[in-house]
Amino acid sequence: MHGFAYKNGTLHCEDTDLQALAQEHGTPLYVYSSGTLLDHYKRLDQALDGVDHEVAYAVKANSNLSVLRLLAEEGAGFDIVSAGELFRVIKAGGDPKKCTFAGVGKTREEIEYALKHEIYSFNVESEAELRYLNEVAADLGVIAPAAVRVNPNVDAKTHKYISTGKSENKFGVDFEAISDLYARAASELKNIHLRGLQMHIGSQLTSIDPFIEAVDKVAPLASQLKADHGIEFWSIGGGIGIVYEDSLQAGSEAWWSSKSDEERPLTLAQYGEAVVPRLKDLGLKILLEPGRAIAGNAGVLLTKCLYEKKGSAKTFKIVDAGMGDLIRPALYEGHHDIVPIKEPAGEVRKVDVVGPICESGDFFCQDRELPDFQPGDFIALMSAGAYGFVMASNYNSRPFPAEILVDGGTATVVRKRQTLDDLIAGES
Numbered sequence: 001m002h003g004f005a006y007k008n009g010t011l012h013c014e015d016t017d018l019q020a021l022a023q024e025h026g027t028p029l030y031v032y033s034s035g036t037l038l039d040h041y042k043r044l045d046q047a048l049d050g051v052d053h054e055v056a057y058a059v060k061a062n063s064n065l066s067v068l069r070l071l072a073e074e075g076a077g078f079d080i081v082s083a084g085e086l087f088r089v090i091k092a093g094g095d096p097k098k099c100t101f102a103g104v105g106k107t108r109e110e111i112e113y114a115l116k117h118e119i120y121s122f123n124v125e126s127e128a129e130l131r132y133l134n135e136v137a138a139d140l141g142v143i144a145p146a147a148v149r150v151n152p153n154v155d156a157k158t159h160k161y162i163s164t165g166k167s168e169n170k171f172g173v174d175f176e177a178i179s180d181l182y183a184r185a186a187s188e189l190k191n192i193h194l195r196g197l198q199m200h201i202g203s204q205l206t207s208i209d210p211f212i213e214a215v216d217k218v219a220p221l222a223s224q225l226k227a228d229h230g231i232e233f234w235s236i237g238g239g240i241g242i243v244y245e246d247s248l249q250a251g252s253e254a255w256w257s258s259k260s261d262e263e264r265p266l267t268l269a270q271y272g273e274a275v276v277p278r279l280k281d282l283g284l285k286i287l288l289e290p291g292r293a294i295a296g297n298a299g300v301l302l303t304k305c306l307y308e309k310k311g312s313a314k315t316f317k318i319v320d321a322g323m324g325d326l327i328r329p330a331l332y333e334g335h336h337d338i339v340p341i342k343e344p345a346g347e348v349r350k351v352d353v354v355g356p357i358c359e360s361g362d363f364f365c366q367d368r369e370l371p372d373f374q375p376g377d378f379i380a381l382m383s384a385g386a387y388g389f390v391m392a393s394n395y396n397s398r399p400f401p402a403e404i405l406v407d408g409g410t411a412t413v414v415r416k417r418q419t420l421d422d423l424i425a426g427e428s
């Protein structure tokens, strides 16, 4: 469910007309719905009712300060992967004591920064990193709270670039090696407080099965570590998938209820129903690290059609956004539904929608049947709220797009469009 729908012939975000917004602010333009962000956060929070829990939003999905502020005001925790993300959380009014720090390559500077801000836990990905964390903490004369990321070796059945829970991925420590590692750490690493256990098996999971498999496999280990080392939390990661195809339709309750149980994509409530019974007797605080499930369907990227080019084999619609603005299609074959901002009359044509960047991978769709639109018309790339702007680059020296946060009929620029001077700032 989300706040994007046609009203009076044009696409709206909540009560804001996206045609007017694109005209006023130019394109490419990211637009986020604050109502949708909050709704997803609250649904996840509710889905975990019945266990002591905390939702730690995965900042990397969408780290705009205003997005973080919105979630911080709701009491969210944050899962960060760099000092930069912690800096953002602090600037947005988030509580460092509710932050967990993930990632395989933390530097000394990052560890020191996070220790100074007394984050909740370092989620450590290797023995070498745990030993280094101990060393840095000792140098500072503090105790570092830590959890090790267990790699449960389950197949998340998602795209290979966003699968993280198999033994061949770079993430985490092998399931079989965890108990010994905790035992060694407890006896040797005096500046480590073994606070929890963490896992995260991948992203954009649309079936509940891999989550269940991972929880069932790791729950006995979590219990054992609680008994042996007094750990207090288990983070079961993020990865809950969203609807990318039929994204516009999936904004409405009616679409969800029209689906049979077999057809219906994983809902946040279903996720909760499956995992809560498996977690509630562990006596551990459960952390969830959702990124995409909160932000993905809460944002769109608006772009303008510049030209139409009819080749011998194909028709290309050339738009003013490119892979520098939204790289998911080029990076991992990500799908984004494309809808004209003016409600279409019905006629469809098979086209490629491509960006201006000098790369053949710079396309948003190939050979897709789309409602017709013309040069000068605006279109929306749906489900672009997560892993969209955050992955933007200046490749081809194209300035970053602007970002807008909508609340009802109010649209606020939450990041200005970069200027040409911004592009060369810091260069000589």
Ligand SMILES: *Cc1c(COP(=O)(O)O)cnc(C)c1O
Pocket (backbone or CB within 6 Å): 058, 060, 061, 079, 102, 103, 200, 202, 203, 204, 237, 238, 239, 240, 289, 290, 291, 292, 293, 386
């Ligand atoms: C990226 C990431 C997440 C969030 O993944 P989503 O698919 O966006 O929910 C959570 N935890 C860790 C450790 C991650 O790296």
